[in-house]
Amino acid sequence: MKLTLLRLVTTALIVGTLAACSSTPPPSPSRPAVLSPALPPGAVSIPGDNGPLPPAMAQPKSRWIPVRWAELPGFANDALHEAWNAWIKSCERPAPQFVQLCGEVRQLSIATPEEQRAWMVARLQPYRVESAEGNPEGLLTAYYEPLIDAARHPGNGYTVPVYRLPAGHGARKPWYTRQQIDTLPEAQAALQGRAIAWLRDPVESMVLHIQGSGRLRVAEPDGSVTLVRVAYAGTNDQPYQSVGRWLLDQGATRDATWPGIRAWLAQNPQRTNELLWANPRYVFFREETLDGMEAGFGPKGAQGVALTPGRSIAVDRQSIPYGTPVWLASSGPQVQLSRLVLAQDTGSAILGAVRADYFTGWGQEAGDIAGRLKQGLRLWVLWPR
Template identity: 35%
Template sequence: MSAAAAGPALNDRARLDPLAFHDLAGWEDDDHAAAFQAFLRSCRALEAQAAELRPAQAPQADLLAVCREALKRPDPGRAEAKRFFEAHFQPFAVVPSSGQGFLTGYYEPEFEGSRTPDEAYSVPLLDRPEDLVTIPQGETLPGLEGLQAARRTPDGYEPYPDRAAIEDGALGTLARPVVYLKEPGEAFIIHVQGSARIRLGDGSVMRVAYAGRNGRPYTSIGRLLVERGEMDLETMTLAKLMGWLKDHPQEARDLMRQNRSYIFFREAAELAPEDGPIGGAGIPLVPGRSLAVDRSLWAYGLPIWLDGQLPVTLDEAEPLGRLMIAQDTGSAIVGPARGDFFFGSGEEAGRRAGLLRHAVRFVILQPKSGS
């Protein structure tokens, strides 16, 4: 394995052990054609970036070469798609230097809302303010170490206001409300998931997508509730969490403010109803095939094999052996063997996503040099 295969940011955080495809439990049974179609979405995006002369980042140079081969085969069957992955990629097990692989789930929520505020709808999702500056990955601004965004002022840059300050009106007119929801807990869930479908009073559905964040660290309120003894981790579900937030409004407000991270949104009018939400790679996500990864370590478009268990209920799980494509990221997705599995849209997807907090083996499919 070359240093380029691992990527310079990996360093001592994990080692990559080479495998053969027959070492992957369930590889023969997966729907490689479905994975290939998700892969093609990333390939089209990478090809468009190359056409715009954007600099490629390792391992994107080799990945782009594989993509150009994939784009010659727009609709392969399962057997042909399987042969393609085997011919152009080498699997490597990701072995973290500490801990183990860990997988969670996310989805696109659906809630009722209104474009204008009234007594029923008073909780806004805000658009991206003009003074918000996103700090490029791997870079820092003096005095802002550890932050991923900053506020531009006449005198330079300063930390962006946190959740509590923004909710108390620190941005004034800098951030326009995009849509209004009924419950603070609904808005918070959308912040965590990064996108939503909003059912409006006229029967139409509005899509909202991630437009930026204040750069403050993310804190899991579910973990805080477990630490306080309000819930136990084994029986926590998304529905149970949202019920607690609704039934304890004052405590919920204080709890949610412990997560200082704040997300801004835009209306995603370009999305068709059948499209998934826009991921970090700038393309619609594919239910059951799109994976959020640590973007500082892995390139968008990289195929990743997951080996573990996928919960169906609190007491039942099914084997997970599936080829995913890195197409998104998230503030809580940090580490070489950390992922977030996209389940889709709506209540059932949310139920499944809320159950997934499991140890999983991650196998990176690195493109073969010269492919």
């Protein structure tokens, strides 16, 4: 009965006249309404997408150009139900423009892909994201949660601490650099008793700091093993410096991916600290339990909701607001992607109009993809009509 009603509502949405969303940002005054641009070569018109297009819209770091749904690569083929969980997560803390749609989003979680697609066409308008200069091309990278063996106490090879925020954090800004934390007695005194767990490998620790969260298989004192998440809690307020960029500047390697960095370290183990200290930023963590449904989602992103593997991205919030559904298209040697994702996170290196960091999940396979993914990108925001 509920699904039948939902189908009737979806059909009504398609054939009815839709009211414009009252909270839609004002149109750019310099651009008139667009009537009907030509579709891309080979594109097939989408049923229900035949009305006049609205004006372009301006954001602080980007401009949004209205387009037909047919411009979105692969729109007719995406497994939308995989993205719906991410969308429902965004509805836990929705952007103001999406509050009125969230009830329908939740109902559509049991709908067919065809019904979900029809609802999107009826309720949302796609806009191509471009730079202020009109460039629609950008960069896609990826991030993940490393899965690392750890122990509650140092010893037996576990020598690298994962720290909570230090005592008096915030009283001194910036705090000690990574090198000072490793070497100065006063920095170590402030961190005394603040270790959540201990790792074996300083490079794994650096990866954890760069990703901003991770999962630890912790060997407990009683011999049991506990799976926990260590989530981002804060930094030492020092600038982030890429260790891959440092290696390139040194002329030490041409492969600045994590596999390339590890290969260089295997040949130059005596320079490990030199490499790690090239990045002065240090990240502090908090421990979170991982059980039940929590284990099937990633950490909370900047929007404040849990990330969904393959369906959450980090963006520059001055280009795309948190909670916005986004169509992502990227083709390259690592992955071919054309899919619905949600803008739910950000990062210090995620800057620019057409820029996204793609959350791949956790563990070795996710890390292999994230460690090498760096390729071209196009984005379309899906905004309420």
